Amino acid sequence: MPLLKVSDVTYSYDGIVNVLLNVSLSVEEGTIVGLVGANGSGKSTLIRNVLDLVRLQSGSITVDGHPHDRPEAKQACVYLSSNDYLPEFLTAREYLTMVGRLYGVEVDHDEAVALFRRFSMEGRYDHLVEDYSHGMRKKTQLVSALVVRRPLTVIDETLNGIDLEALHLAEEEFRRVREEGRSILLCTHDFGVLERLSDKIVFLDLGQLVSEEPTAELVAEHGSVSAMVFEHLEAARR
Template sequence: MTLLDIRNVCYSYDGRVNVLDDVSLTITKGEIVGLIGPNGSGKSTLIKTVFDLLRLQSGTIRVDGNDHSSTAARSAAMYLSSNDYLPQFLTGREYTDTLGKLYGAAVDEESLRDMFLRFSMAGRYSDLIEDYSHGMRKKTQLVSALLMRRPLTVIDETLNGIDIEALYLCEKEFRRFRDDGLSILLCTHDFALLERLADRTVFLDLGRVVADAPTPDLVAEHGSLASMVFSHFDTDTRRP
């Protein structure tokens, strides 16, 4: 069943140049999809339109069968941004509890304690977020997503800045999400991670979908995701 359905989306900041140019992609339930592309390719703009943070200018976006701007769609999806701007006046526990209330997801203290322990933040869930390091804030974002367990979780470079142990734990938890029928859109420059984890990879450049195929097929054809991307940059067709 299709969980995220993006059809013919275009977006322009100045009314002249399309940052997104007729972009279409889908994510089915129980699927991990990688989203790659250079800075300025339109990845974050696409994600923000999915969550109605940027108003859709053309095309359609549906989440779990609902219009992306609806309450039902917002409840079905969670967005982890690339920055670590969390409310500093809350503790880690209060932040997670607040998200739980917004999503209608019950988060018991034992599960929260256990998750903080597993992410090497034992005893810190009652501390103010303003006292957290950059890495701890990133891990708090990830902990909240793992506890909310939305049908769709969109991760926009949130894994940058976390330690290798936390990254390994995230990979295990993401696979568990997939096994439970939950889906992830993972935007990252870590191609090796996607080769290990992603069922499909979507390559976006200059606002257009360059490739959208099963990750093993792309690796078999090009040798690696990095080789696919670099060979694309060498083509004359990319130049204006």
């Protein structure tokens, strides 16, 4: 059974416009799956459905074999959102401790400090979040997910706003996540990252699933992820 299975999910706002229409996809254990699509394609709405942040209207979603709205499913996921909202009145140490308690895991603060050092934030682990830059908050989000080690990490444009060196390090850490048998659903407009990292690409357009293909096959056929996306968009908008 896939770690994440989305089956025939349809979602609309105010019952008027379908933001998602009969979307089905899967994320297997030990894989990185890229989620792409133009703004308004339904990516964030799909993610909110997966994480039970909006009420599922039709279809079904399971995480680690459990219905997505069950505590067992939520314990299996960690979500990194596109914004950098973190509790400013906490230090990073206090924030990661809180996240660990939510998941019932003991945080390895030595590992977190080492990751802070790797991400060029040495000496800032015990500083208040309110003193962090936008990029530092994004990197703190990444560190929190790496430390709590959930089976599924869902990333919604979190990589926007971090520097190139941090992006390179994040890619290395994501590969380690995959090697450990955990999975990532990675939503990003950085197609180069997806070509380097992802095992499979899920492409949404106007709320519908356009394709769900292995990245290597997609690149072999179209030349690049961006070429595939723009070829479709140009044809669809004619």
